Amino acid sequence: MPSIKSDSSISVAALYSEHHRWLFAWLYRKLGCCEQAADLAQDTFVRVLLRDQPVENHAPKAFLSTIARGLVIDHWRRSALEKAYLEALAQLPEQFHPCPAEHHQTLQTLEQIATLLDGLKAKVRTAFLLYQLGGMTHAQIAAQLGVSPRTIERHVADALFHCYQLRYSAN
Amino acid sequence: MPMDTARHTAPVHLPDAIVRAAIAWQLKLDTSEDKPLISARIQRWCQQRPEHALAWQRLGGLQQELAGFAATLPNHNLVLPVLQRAGIDVQRRKSLKLLMLAIAVGGPGSWLIARQPGIAADYSTGTGDRHSVTLADGTELLLNTRSAVDVRFTATERRLVLRAGEVQINSALVPEHLRSNPLQVECRHGQCETFGARFVLRDQGRYSDLAVHSGEVSVSSHASEKLIARSGESYRLQPQRTELLSEQHIDPTAWTRGMLVVNDIRLDDFAQELARYRPGLVGCDPAVADLRLSGVFQLDQPEALLDNLSRTLPVNIVSRSRFWVRIVARA
DSSP states (O other), X not given: OTTSOSSSEEOHHHHHHHHHHHHHHHHHHHHOOHHHHHHHHHHHHHHHHHHOSOEESSOHHHHHHHHHHHHHHHHHHHHHXXXXXXXXXXXXXXXXXXXXXXXXXXXXXXXXXXXXXXXXOHHHHHHHHHHHTSOOOHHHHHHHHTSOHHHHHHHHHXXXXXXXXXXXXXX | OTTHHHHHTOOOOOOHHHHHHHHHHHHHHHHOSOHHHHHHHHHHHHHHOHHHHHHHHHHHHHHHHHHHHHHHOXXXXXXXXXXXXXXOOHHHHSSOOOOOOOOOOOOOOEEEOOOOOOSOXXXXXXXXXXXXXXXXXXXXXXXXXXXXXXXXXXXXXEEEEEEESEEEEEEOOOOGGGOSSOEEEEETTEEEEESSEEEEEEEOSSOEEEEEXXXXXXXXXXXXXXXXXXXXXXXXXXXXXXXXXXXOSBOTTGGGGTEEEEEEEEHHHHHHXXXXXXXXXXXXXXXXXXXXXXXXXXXXXXXXXXHHHHHHSSEEEEEEETTEEEEEEOO
């Protein structure tokens, strides 16, 4: 790669000119939409800029695709949540629909919760959601999910532990 | 999220066993019939080692964050299935497939909500706070709980923006021959202008309420023509229309004197109002939501107020954790 400086770090401008096209194509394959791929490619480089640290030159593609993969996941999570939320809203009479600001806020909170619970097993997440947001007791959740209250308690404890680690662990 | 700061300052690492123990205490407290007893035991446990106390404190922060999420969500029956259906289990599946989990959620009743500003504004208040400010032009602001106001004053314009919550604005009367630059107050659903009035503006999410105590305020909403709100009048600014409120169950200005004054209010509405002034959630069982209540209460003691409910109405107060309280029918 001739245009790249030979020392161990690389400028974002060089990274951009060298890898933007490739990254765009990679994103396009994932997303199947030109516009979104272009947006996320842009966002990827913005992230690199915001890191405010020199970029190591030894594996720029792996470096960029790790950031881009995270953005794709966020994007998918957001669209999945939005779609599911709009579908749920469609069941409600018009007068109960939230105003745009509220709608936006709700989606944002849903995304924060989904991010927090990312990586939890489905059963653990469901038990935790019913407990934290549904305000149900262990016994009620157990009855609904067809498992023992003891299991629900373990699920809720596991989910809390997961959230704790996310918030307070060094990495 | 205040907890995030902990991540930047290399948080103290606690052994997993201690974190697990704190969680076990939390769950024991949530489900126990004898909360004072468990609380006392937890306190003893916290005193044994500083790590215990730290774990307990962090868990409290986490609980508060979760309760904050719950509080910003408008309709839990609606969003719970959304979160379950739309959960993406990325790490486990190593793919972007959606987990379709269609679990019908039984109606756990309506959770009562109060939005938190959570945004950097020029002036803002936390839960249960009231804060007064005098601006450069002499206008006095009094912010109620969980409120946020921006001040945008320029050489030619005096503009305030209510970003969240509720504010009382007291602006001095400008003599008629000097009137060129009204005080403008924007809210989510419209705009108010005045050359001297005392009024309260409250953002209720789906609508905003204006109550004029003295003077005159001209109101224009996104949906309706400009109209004049006079002393003693209250208007509701909605996306489709602006309406004069004839009967109000909550005195709109009593909070400025530290009081909550209600008249024939539904219990679920009362619980929702109360929830603004304390951390966490106040749930109201549908079975008792229709009960009516009138009275004058001190806002500075929301806990005592909640406890008093069970003396005046056939209800019990169930608290499942530090941030979850529910009003249910007396057994």
